[in-house]
Amino acid sequence: MVEATTAPPETGSATSGAPAVQAALENIAHIATLPEITVKIIDLVENPESTARDLHQVIENDPALCARILKVVNSAFYGLPGQIGSINRAIVLLGLNAVKNIAIAVSLTKLFSGSQVTPTFSARDLWVHSICVGVGSRLLSGKIGLRLPPDEAFLGGLMHDIGIMVELQADRAKLLAMLDQHQQGKTFLDAEQQVFGADHQQFGQGLCEKWKFPSAFSFVTGYHHQPLALDAESRTLTALVYVADRLAVQGGFGYTGTVADTDIDTQVLDALKLTEHAIEEVREELPEAIEVAEQLTN
Structure with missing residues (x-):
């Protein structure tokens, strides 16, 4: 050092x-724009009045993003117990901010x-x-x-x-x-x-x-x-x-x-x-x- x-x-x-x-x-x-769905997720999570149900409703409208988020939360990277089969369950276990950050991360691959x-x-x-x-x-x-x-x-x-x-x-x-x-x-x-x-x-x-x-x-x-x-x-x-x-x-x-x-x-x-x-x-x-x-x- x-x-x-x-x-x-x-x-x-x-x-x-x-x-x-x-x-x-x-x-x-x-080019320097995030996907519309990701922007919606960020705005929603930044709103203190938003709930897990609100976030779930936004994400479930994008099957591809939904699948990628579930792939992440079910990986050894997170090491969660059992298989997480729904976005709602992922939000409950990880929290709104964590799911938001995962959504941003998978969106960056395009850039x-x-x-x-x-x-x-x-x-x-x-x-x-x-x-x-x-x-x-x-x-x-x-x-x-x-x-x-x-x-x-x-x-x-x-x-x-x-x-x-x-x-x-x-x-x-x-x-x-x-x-x-x-x-x-x-x-x-x-x-x-x-x-x-x-x-x-x-x-x-x-x-x-x-x-x-x-x-x-x-x-x-x-x-x-x-x-x-x-x-x-x-x-x-x-x-x-x-x-x-x-x-x-x-x-x-x-x-x-x-x-x-x-x-x-x-x-x-x-x-x-x-x-x-x-x-x-x-x-x-x-x-x-x-x-x-x-x-x-x-």
């Missing part, structure tokens, strides 16, 4: 790259679809990496004594690099130029700033704000390379994703080019109260857990 440093953040919030971010989101307005972009980068490899970071975040959340829902940890990791897909959809030529700069030795973040005028953290944060996601997910997408730039009260999920991101890169899971330094800042570990032993346990558990998660999200 690297010793803690006091280096400034690598980038600012989405607002510091606002013109580039706004232009990109406008360019992909037809990460695409062919090989260059010999060293593909949307598929980025998706594999994102799954690994999601799984790693979920496993890490179980190692700390904080009440962070595992589905929230998984979703945070799953979407941390979503800003790269914004770049790809907004301007493929610029993404190719950026990847070329990266291949020539620039860090991923520096190459993004040079070519796009913003980096994937800023694009991802902008997309989360467009989707009106909870601030925890905006923080993850916007600060997963420098979680200590956030207030202590706001950084837990982002810090978990930061650690999981480095574990994924160290393990060579999917696309690994975004992280220049794979060492984990000891200040982040201290903030999470994560021990070396816990890190090693997660490292050992990752491969099997990733297999399960990949089956669920494909």
Whole structure:
């Protein structure tokens, strides 16, 4: 592990790259949208007057989504007792928020679809990496004594690099130029700033704000390379994703080019109260857990 440093953040919030971010989101307005059913689910769950019955009525109108949610809740990934045969039962056992997060997760697969972009980068490899970071975040959340829902940890990791897909959809030529700069030795973040005028953290944060996601997910997408730039009260999920991101890169899971330094800042570990032993346990558990998660999200 690297010793803690006091280096400034690598980038600012989405607002510091606002013109580039706004232009990109406008360019992909037809793509950067969640399925209507997912938007309905988010709006419903955010309404404090909504009930489990309300959520059930929305989901049952989409048989494909219903089937995928049941596939997830019946998997070893959740380890629930017995077979869950209905969405209503899943909602009762997991809660409205968990089912909402599962619905978002299965919706993201469409955004990460695409062919090989260059010999060293593909949307598929980025998706594999994102799954690994999601799984790693979920496993890490179980190692700390904080009440962070595992589905929230998984979703945070799953979407941390979503800003790269914004770049790809907004301007493929610029993404190719950026990847070329990266291949020539620039860090991923520096190459993004040079070519796009913003980096994937800023694009991802902008997309989360467009989707009106909870601030925890905006923080993850916007600060997963420098979680200590956030207030202590706001950084837990982002810090978990930061650690999981480095574990994924160290393990060579999917696309690994975004992280220049794979060492984990000891200040982040201290903030999470994560021990070396816990890190090693997660490292050992990752491969099997990733297999399960990949089956669920494909």
